[in-house]
Amino acid sequence: MRSLAGLAAIVAAASLYLYLLSTHLPPGREHLKSASEGEDQAVQEFSLKxxxxxxxxxxxxxxxxxxxxxxxGYVLLLFCSAYLYKQSFAIPGSSFLNMLAGAIFGPWEGLALACLLTTLGSTFCFLLSSVFGKQHVVELFPEKVLLLQRKVEENRSSLFFFLLFLRFFPMTPNWFLNITCPVLNIPMSIFFFSVFIGLIPYNFICVRTGSILSHIHSLDDIFSWGTLAQLLAIALMALVPGALIKRYSKDHLKVDGMDSNGQSVVKNKQERKKR
Incomplete structure (x- = not known):
């Protein structure tokens, strides 16, 4: 009970900080001018969410x-705080924040931010789970934890590449992997670098997509040669690392028996037969 109270206090404090940061916007909205006419526009009330x-x-x-x-500096602080909030407390929706990074900061600065914040946020989630949630994770997801524990032990000699495989081909959601790794006794150093490297393709796709979307104003823009070339580069960035790690996994990793939800394939087949 003490662990849940401590976690609730941290969540409440982080939520209050993010709320105060998002509601104390710097001055400037009243001075928004039309780029084409140079006239004051009507003041629009924006709510950050x-x-x-x-x-x-x-x-x-x-x-x-x-x-x-x-x-x-304010926008950077706000974005980093919101991203870390989501990642640290295992809240889904990082893809939208990655796209937002690309739209605001551009493809390369946005990618650097996304990779850094994803890794830091996942590590904070790892630490929170280690301190407050190990027992509750096992109680809430006993079968999934047991399956992952068995697979970790089978791939202990290639643990780093096994974790990379799970990031490239998410047989279990990233947030669940973040909260489960402390239960599986994964060293934090291996966890840290597996997140940083393993999510680069995913982050690249989302950030680049956000950068492209921020410059698209009509369907004609989508089918321009420049946009199509960028989309092709995104596809290659996603396929090449995945193909390499998949080829490595066939010879060195044992990942049989897991489906895309991190559950046992054998058990699922037995359940289908009962039906």
Whole structure:
């Protein structure tokens, strides 16, 4: 009970900090001017919230890009805080934040931020689970934890590459892997670098997509040669590392018996037969 109270206190403090940071916007909205006419536009009240679709993502990106011109440090702090909040407390939706990084900071600065924040946030989640949640993780997901524990032991000699494989081909959600690794006695150094390297292709795809979407205003823009070339590069970036790690896994890793949800394939087949 003490562990849950401590975790709740940390979540509450982080939520309060993020709320205060997002509600104390720097001045500048009243001075937003039309780029074409040079006239004052009507003041629009924006509420900062995590985007849930592409329209909200585009609106939030435009707003933060405007603030970034005069308040780069504030926007950077706000984005990093929001990203770490989501990652640390295993809240799904990092893909939208990765795309937001690309739209606000550009493809390369956005990629660097996404890789760094993903790794730091996952490590914070690892530490929170290690201190407060190991017992609760086992109680809530006994079968999944048992399956992962067996696979970790089978691949102990190639543990780093096994974790890379799970990041490239998520047979279990990333957030679940973050909270489970302390239970599986994964060394934090191996965990840290497996997250940093293993999620580079995913982060690259999302960040680059966000960068492209921020410059697309019509369907004609999508089918331009420049956009198509960038989309092809994104596809290659995703396929090449995945193909290499998959080829390595055939000879060195034991991943049979797991499906895309991190559950036992054998057990699923038995359940289907009973039906």
């Amino acid at each position: 995590f985007p849930s679709d592409l329209d909200e993502l585009r609106e939030l990106a435009e707003m933060l890009k405007f603030y970034k011109r005069e308040h780069h």
